[in-house]
Amino acid sequence: MSPSDYARFSPPQGQGHPGGRALDEVFVNPYTFVPLPAEAPQRAAPNGHRGDPALLSGKLTVSIEAVTPLLIRGFGDDDSPELPTRPDGTAFIPGSSWKGAIRSLHEAMTGSCLRVFDDEFVPSYRxxxxxxxxxxxxxxxxxxxxxxxxxxxxxxxxxxxxxxxxxxxxxxxxxxxxxxxxxxxxxxxxxxxxxxxxxxxxxxxxxxxxxxxxxxxxxxxxxxxxxxxxxxxxxxxxxxxxxxxxxxxxxxxxxxxxxxxxxxxxxxxxxxxxxxxxxxxxxxxxxxxxxxxxxxxxxxxxxxxxxxxxxxxxxGEHSTGERVREFGPCTSDRELCPSCRLFGSADLSGKPDDPEAADRAMQRSYRGHVRFSDALADVAVKPEPYTLPPLGVPRPGAGQFYLHNDEFEGKTASGQQQPLREWGSEAAQEELRELRGRKYYWHTPTFNGREVARTHQRNSKMAAAAVAFPAGTKLTATITFTDIDRAQLGGLLAALLPGRAMQAGGLLQHVGGGRPLGFGSSRITLVEGEMWTNGSRYGGGSAQQPVDAEQLLAEFRDAQPEPLRKTLWPQLAEVLHPDSVDPEKVWYPPGKPWALRGSEKFDAGFAFWKHTSGYGEYPLTSLPHVDPRAEHDHELPLVVEENPQQKGSS
Ligand SMILES: [Zn+2]
Structure with a gap:
């Protein structure tokens, strides 16, 4: 299969998975990946914080509307969780929480570095x-x-x-x-x-x-x-x-x-x-x-x-850092990608166990130019209670999902060879498989049951109580910016308003937690914005002017390299659009037919991972590509384990 064929690869349905059974049923994995762009991040020296008279400062006011219930966890206690609330009773989303969402989209749209990233990670396998x-x-x-x-x-x-x-x-x-x-x-x-x-x-x-x-x-x-x-x-x-x-x-x-x-x-x-x-x-x-x-x-x-x-x-072999080309986190405060130039480069999350590395990272870090306020609810909010299922731990070792498999697709290893899902199984090949890209959870405007703990999870005390902002909640927040140029302001607006920037309607963003479960799909709109050049402030005149979002977005768009706009943006638009997948079918790989949804065996994905592993009789089966031209709807065949006594009868 050539790479271009592979881009259209659509998984087989209801056919030969020896030793197991692919049903005529399908599911959609809750997450997918947008590939890293072909061009390395455009790194450059940042503006600095010296109040350059030609640069802009100002303030944006935005509205955040929860399209699905929105989850901010860690407030109240485990048994009686609460919404984050100001002393005056106003519920809010902490600034740091929604800033993360905006930054992550900015990174993707501008082809910036993967900031939250442990570049030394290598999985291990049984x-x-x-x-x-x-x-x-x-x-x-x-x-x-x-x-x-x-x-x-x-x-x-x-x-x-x-x-x-x-x-x-x-x-x-x-x-x-x-x-x-x-x-x-x-x-x-x-x-x-x-x-x-x-x-x-x-x-x-x-x-x-x-x-x-x-x-x-x-x-x-x-x-x-x-x-x-x-x-x-x-x-x-x-x-x-x-x-x-x-x-x-x-x-x-x-x-x-x-x-x-x-x-x-x-x-x-x-x-x-x-x-x-x-x-x-x-x-x-x-x-x-x-x-x-x-x-x-x-x-x-x-x-x-x-x-x-x-x-x-x-x-496994070859760390994440070796599998992302130049997209590892920026390391020099003089050579920063567009996102680090705007949002700052301090990030210690990758190596919490290593105080020395954290210290070095701190010294090299660059302070950002944007400040996100808490988003305050417009009216009183009635918290919506949920009993959540346990959130799975990411398993990047599953190469059938996390790596670019291309020529490995549909193949198997055998005997003492490593299963093809494993990092390092490509050792004999010329090129390492790259990480699949930036991870995105699908937007599913309606819930299908995966958001609440199943009976078997409640019984084993693996469920957790939570409260959410109900769908329809509206909140207002401000972003203040200092010492940025027009292109940067355009980029900030683009990350807030991706639909307008990429000229695609109806896009949503994820804010808060529980994204794998469908929480936090949100719509952000610009209420108003004002800006001024630093120089104009010295004159004492009234130099404030409204932010012309349309003009600034157009300038940002024109400044982006064509491959980003033509190839990557349509893929981003696909993962941000609520109609890209059937919300009813979104689930982590199930182990039983849909009729058994809610049972423990339905939630056991063991058979799927085995049957897609690229080992023995199981050909490697990857996550479908995000390809706006393809018509596969991102569905994968549902695989169930055959009972041993039935083995060979199919
Ligand atoms: Zn960076």
């Missing part, structure tokens, strides 16, 4: 099941010391389905005597019994990332001591240095080398109970005597790999 064949448990008999690797005792290969204890069984044993990963058992007539001199070793893992039910696996020691070679040991230590348990925030919360594991378990009647399965070892290189680990071993080469879990993880 190994495909195929890779773990022949992986064995082993037990530490001599703990490592300094650089000296440990000595292990090998276990026999086990049966994944037989040699294990369920969360419920572990909970029962725990009630009598606490379990630790490495606790010994005997097995008689298929029944495991706790026995300090037994040959069977219990392994307890973390629950993180597990999609299925929890099991503690047991393996039988074979009494054979095995050495760990230096290079295997070094590789292991490098890998665990990046483990979650080694993050500063996690380390502070730990008070020892072991940690209690509890898991939620569904009873047959649908209620949940919490099971205590026992203590696991903290992930780290300080292995302890009797601790079980997992190894790849064969008689000829010995141990070739060492890990802390049965399902291993491996890092």
């Amino acid at each position: 190994d495909p099941v195929e890779w773990s064949k022949g992986r064995r448990m082993a037990v530490v008999t001599v703990a490592p010391q300094g650089d000296r690797p440990p000595v292990l005792e090998l276990c026999e290969l086990g049966d994944m389905r037989e040699d294990r204890l369920s969360a419920k069984q572990l909970d029962d044993i725990n009630a009598r005597h606490p379990l630790l990963s490495g606790t010994r058992f005997t097995k008689e007539d298929g029944v495991f019994q706790r026995d300090p001199s037994g040959e069977w070793v219990l392994f307890l893992s973390d629950t993180r990332d597990d999609s299925g039910p929890y099991f503690g696996h047991l393996r039988k020691c074979n009494g054979q001591p095995v050495e760990v070679r230096r290079e295997v040991w070094d590789r292991f230590r490098e890998l665990v240095a990046g483990a979650d348990d080694q993050r500063p925030s996690e380390r502070e919360a730990q008070d020892g080398p072991i940690k209690l594991v509890t898991v939620r378990r569904k009873n047959d009647n649908g209620t949940e109970e919490v099971c205590t399965v026992g203590y696991r070892h903290i992930a780290g290189a300080e292995l302890r005597k009797h601790q079980p680990v997992w190894v790849t071993w064969d008689p000829k080469h010995g141990i070739t790999d060492l890990g802390l879990a049965m399902a291993w993880r491996h890092p």
Whole structure:
């Protein structure tokens, strides 16, 4: 498929997804991407703040109308949330909150840098099941010391389905005597019994990332001591240095080398109970005597790999910074992109854990030229209560959505190759796949149920109370600007009024939180504006003049490079338009037909991610391109997991 074919790529519907079933049903992913422009950001020295007499200062008054309910969180407390409210009772949207929305659109329209961005991010992945064949448990008999690797005792290969204890069984044993990963058992007539001199070793893992039910696996020691070679040991230590348990925030919360594991378990009647399965070892290189680990071993080469879990993880390759060309955040206060020149370049959000980096960023930062006031509600607001579902964590590691796949589309990897969804699976290719671009949530003027917590989420206490500004709420705010030129003022107006700037009607903007759920679609209009040149103020005359938005927008438009206007703006207009997708179909990848909307299985997207991963029998399937000329409506086929007994019957 050539890139131009690919631009028109429309996902197949209701056809061959071997091992799973693509229904005749479709869904629309809540977010999409507008690609980065072909040209690098136009960086230049900023105006400075010296009151240059030729430059403009002034004030804009705007109206913000909530088209869908608008969510500002973090006010009141968890159980009784409130709208942000002034002492006089007026509800408001904090200036910083809507400034973020305007800036982000300005960045896109002007082809500026990606400001809020961690350029060192690399995702990591769970190994495909195929890779773990022949992986064995082993037990530490001599703990490592300094650089000296440990000595292990090998276990026999086990049966994944037989040699294990369920969360419920572990909970029962725990009630009598606490379990630790490495606790010994005997097995008689298929029944495991706790026995300090037994040959069977219990392994307890973390629950993180597990999609299925929890099991503690047991393996039988074979009494054979095995050495760990230096290079295997070094590789292991490098890998665990990046483990979650080694993050500063996690380390502070730990008070020892072991940690209690509890898991939620569904009873047959649908209620949940919490099971205590026992203590696991903290992930780290300080292995302890009797601790079980997992190894790849064969008689000829010995141990070739060492890990802390049965399902291993491996890092992807090439960070976000390497996948965005010159669009990483501006780093010099003399060379700023259009957005940083106008809004400022101070941004510490990317590296909250690194005070030194934050300090350096602060010293190089440039103060912006615009100030956003709080937006005050025009009339009294009656808060609208919601019980929200948990907001998902972004998973940029899902390359089928987050990367430009082009020639990878429809292909698969196999065997020991990395699944094509993974960052780094293109290693053999000449070019790295770029990040897909700037992320946008679709505007969905009507709700379809994804905005409220489902029963299964309420039961597991994953839901959160919130209050929203009701649809139709109008608020008024001001923006003051100093020392900017006409083109910059035009750009500011364009980000406020994208429809007028890009000559496309009916566009909306997102303000506040809950965008994946459909909250915060807003319409911004200019009420009035006044400006003056700094020089005119010195004369003492009345130099104030109204802001001629139409003229300034036209000047801004003419000043933008043609590829931005001709290629990128129509794509932006598409993602800002409320009619681009069918609001009824917007959902994170569902795992069941639409008739089961509201159920836990409908919300489980596992099958979709697997069936689009570009591994084994599953060809890589990407998010459709934002292409105003295409007619695919951004729909993807809904994929459900086949029941094992039905497998092969389709
Ligand atoms: Zn910048």
